[in-house]
Amino acid sequence: MATYSNQCAIVGVGENQRSRKSGTTPLHMALTAARNALEDAGLEAKDLDGIMNYSTGGDSCPSHELATYLGCHPKYVKDISGGGSSTELLIADAVALIEAGMLETVLIYRSMNGSSGVQVGRGYDPNMLQEMLPGGSFIMPYGSASPSQWFGMFANRHMHETGITKEHLGHVCISFYEHAQRNPNAFLNGKPLDMETYLATPDISMPFNIHDCCVELDEANAIIVTSAANAKNCKSKPVFIAGMAPRTTHSHVHYWTQVDEVAADHAAAELYKSAGVKPEDIQVASIYDCFSWVVLRQLESYGFAKRGEVGDFVAAGNIKMGGSLPSNTAGGMLSEGYTHGMNNVLELVRQLRHDYKGTERQVKDCELGIATGWAGPDIAGAMILRN
Amino acid sequence: MTKQTAYEKPIPLKTPDNHEYWDAADRHELKLQKCAACRTFIHPPGPACPTCGSPETEWELLGSDISATVYSYIVSYRPFLPGFQYELPTVITVAALDAAPDVKIMANIIECDPEVVEIGMPLKMTWVDVTDDRALPQWVLNRG
Numbered sequence: 001m002a003t004y005s006n007q008c009a010i011v012g013v014g015e016n017q018r019s020r021k022s023g024t025t026p027l028h029m030a031l032t033a034a035r036n037a038l039e040d041a042g043l044e045a046k047d048l049d050g051i052m053n054y055s056t057g058g059d060s061c062p063s064h065e066l067a068t069y070l071g072c073h074p075k076y077v078k079d080i081s082g083g084g085s086s087t088e089l090l091i092a093d094a095v096a097l098i099e100a101g102m103l104e105t106v107l108i109y110r111s112m113n114g115s116s117g118v119q120v121g122r123g124y125d126p127n128m129l130q131e132m133l134p135g136g137s138f139i140m141p142y143g144s145a146s147p148s149q150w151f152g153m154f155a156n157r158h159m160h161e162t163g164i165t166k167e168h169l170g171h172v173c174i175s176f177y178e179h180a181q182r183n184p185n186a187f188l189n190g191k192p193l194d195m196e197t198y199l200a201t202p203d204i205s206m207p208f209n210i211h212d213c214c215v216e217l218d219e220a221n222a223i224i225v226t227s228a229a230n231a232k233n234c235k236s237k238p239v240f241i242a243g244m245a246p247r248t249t250h251s252h253v254h255y256w257t258q259v260d261e262v263a264a265d266h267a268a269a270e271l272y273k274s275a276g277v278k279p280e281d282i283q284v285a286s287i288y289d290c291f292s293w294v295v296l297r298q299l300e301s302y303g304f305a306k307r308g309e310v311g312d313f314v315a316a317g318n319i320k321m322g323g324s325l326p327s328n329t330a331g332g333m334l335s336e337g338y339t340h341g342m343n344n345v346l347e348l349v350r351q352l353r354h355d356y357k358g359t360e361r362q363v364k365d366c367e368l369g370i371a372t373g374w375a376g377p378d379i380a381g382a383m384i385l386r387n
Numbered sequence: 388m389t390k391q392t393a394y395e396k397p398i399p400l401k402t403p404d405n406h407e408y409w410d411a412a413d414r415h416e417l418k419l420q421k422c423a424a425c426r427t428f429i430h431p432p433g434p435a436c437p438t439c440g441s442p443e444t445e446w447e448l449l450g451s452d453i454s455a456t457v458y459s460y461i462v463s464y465r466p467f468l469p470g471f472q473y474e475l476p477t478v479i480t481v482a483a484l485d486a487a488p489d490v491k492i493m494a495n496i497i498e499c500d501p502e503v504v505e506i507g508m509p510l511k512m513t514w515v516d517v518t519d520d521r522a523l524p525q526w527v528l529n530r531g
Contacts, residue, residue: 130400135431137399137409141523142495143477145467153481157459160506206462254431256481257491259459 006386008095009231009238012041012224013346018187018337021116022218027061029220030111031069037107037222038070042235045070048224050097050106052090054082054340059112066109076103084288085247085373085381086110087223087342092246092383094225104230110342111220119216135254147290147376148205148213154259154377155207155293161260164296166207168311170198172292173211173334175320180331182321182361187215188335212292214333221342223349237353242368243275243384247375255378263380264301264372271302271370275384279303282384283366284351285319285327286344288374289334295319295327298372302382326363345371352387394517396470405432407446413522415514417449419490428490453512454529455482458491462501476501482510482526496526503528 014036016022016029030053038045051063051074063077076097080086087108094106112118129145130136144150158164177193180186193211201209231238245267252258272278279302287295296310304325305313313319319327330336330347337343348369356362372382401409408431411418420429422436423443435442460480466472478496483489496504497515509529514522 127397130397135433137397137402137405138431139493140397140468141399142479142493143396143463143466143468143471144479144493146465149461149463149467149479152461153459153479156461157506160459202464203462204465206464252437256493257430259481259491 006240006242007228008098008225009228009240010091010223010349010385011226011231011234011236011238012037012039012043012222013349014038014040014222015339015343015346016220018185018217018219019115020217022113025061026059026111026113026220027065027069029218030061030066030109030222033109033111033220033222034066034070034107037224040236041224043105043224045072047105048072048107049074050076050078050094050103052078052080052094052106052108054080054086054090054110055112056081056083056340057118059114059118061111076106082375084290084341084375085379086340086375087345088244088371088373088381088383089247091223091225091241092244092381095241095244098225098227105224105226107222107224109220109222110340112340113218114216114338115218117218138254139256146205148208150256150376151291151294152205152208153256154262154297155291157259158293158297159207162308162310164293164311166199167195168296168314169207169212169292170195171314172289172295172319173198175314175317176289176328176332176334177211178320179329180335182359183330183336186331186336187217188331207293208291211334214290214338215335217337219337219339219343221339221346223342223345237387239349239352239385239387241383242386243271243273243277245271245274245380245382247379247381250378253378255376259377262297262301262377264298264374264382267380267382268302271382271384277368277384282325282368282370284329284348284363284369285325286348286369286371287327287332288341288344288372289328289332290338290374292334294374298374301380302370302372321360321363329361329363341373348385352385354387394470396517397468398517398521399523404434408432411448412514412524413520415522416451417453417512417524418446419449419487420444421447428487430490430492449486451512454485455492455510455512455526456485457496457504457506457508457510458483459506460496460504462504478504480504480510480526492524494525496528499528
């Protein structure tokens with residue numbers, strides 16, 4: 001199979017109401033998101049023959065459980081352990097299974113009480129990390145247990161080498177916070193950010209302060225993928241999957257040993273080759289943004305700005321509405337909410353369907369978009385969608 | 388014979404792959420795993436060589452006079468693990484060994500003002516006795 005060649009499409013997206021404290025279970029939230037995605041597509045639960053989900057440390061509900069309470073019994077369920085870029089991975093798996101003729105319509109979801117349950121940003125259990133990760137005993141004794149510390153190590157080296165400044169990180173935050181003000185469902189809607197406030201905010205893990213870190217919330221998202229042929233039967237406007245780099249790796253699982261390299265560097269070439277497009281063709285983006293710097297590093301990896309020029313690229317307003325690459329137009333995970341990347345994909349689908357037409361939230365006439373996923377410097381995936 | 392210790396931070400867990408490294412650390416020495424086939428150092432130690440895939444590995448003693456430079460670092464203002472709440476902010480670095488710059492060893496820079504740390508700064512390895520029988524490699528600024 002040479003390319004993805006638009007043989008599958010995303011025909012439905014849905015979410016639940018995000019909050020700091022859902023007061024309910026991941027199953028309840030996943031059911032809401034799944035029903036909303038089905039409604040969006042004009043499909044019924046019995047139309048689903050595959051359901052897939054990813055979770056971290058058992059924070060979700062299994063696909064079979066979701067299927068049962070949707071009132072369907074799909075012939076294929078899959079639950080994987082994952083995080084950033086797992087959305088792209090599972091969509092790629094769905095496409096492969098659909099193209100192989102094994103499945104027709106697949107629902108993919110992520111549901112997590114990311115605020116009232118487990119907060120990734122506050123670190124993991126130290127004994128678990130030492131025992132589960134073969135290299136954990138080389139980082140835990142030194143207090144390194146939070147992604148803000150792990151990724152900060154990469155950020156400081158990269159900033160040193162490329163001239164990216166704290167202000168450049170601030171431009172990423174301010175751009176996305178600005179987008180959140182147009183999205184009533186963004187958690188930080190009503191809370192804009194300016195550079196003075198940003199720079200006055202003390203660091204948690206240098207170079208990151210609270211604004212550089214995503215907003216961990218209780219959230220569920222769902223996406224429905226089907227064949228291009230079946231997409232014609234759906235009520236939504238299909239968004240076609242034009243190319244993918246499902247989940248690519250850093251050269252070492254203990255990625256702190258090589259902080260000059262990120263997996264996103266390896267994903268880009270495969271992505272553009274599979275879609276047959278170039279970075280300059282892309283009109284709208286969803287860039288994985290667990291931390292502000294991660295956006296800058298990926299803009300470099302995926303070829304939107306040259307190494308050393310990424311800071312100026314964001315400072316010039318290019319990732320804002322009206323810029324050359326409006327990105328994370330719902331506010332991103334920095335200000336809309338953190339659903340391990342899936343909420344950024346939902347927004348990209350809605351932009352490419354022109355759901356916001358006639359409002360200032362719509363990226364005018366956009367036809368081609370990119371979604372990138374970042375589990376860390378170690379693992380990355382991405383996809384290109386077109387309307 | 389177990390003895391209550393005041394040390395609250397995680398103590399490195401010894402495994403079949405890494406115990407030579409930590410056993411040497413307990414003696415205040417640096418010992419690194421090396422590939423017997425391609426001769427590259429392997430750090431952190433593992434079941435095979437990540438460079439060439441060879442399962443034939445050996446250990447090389449580098450001694451107690453270890454210098455390095457700051458390759459990258461962070462300053463951490465919040466404790467994410469037990470014991471670190473007493474010593475904030477914490478400086479964590481990955482330092483490149485002068486004798487083998489491809490080997491990067493993560494540790495804290497101790498007894499150091501976080502404001503003065505810079506990439507490229509010279510470091511020297513020291514060992515801190517954390518319990519009666521365990522010691523932890525750490526970095527201090529190398530003032531020559």
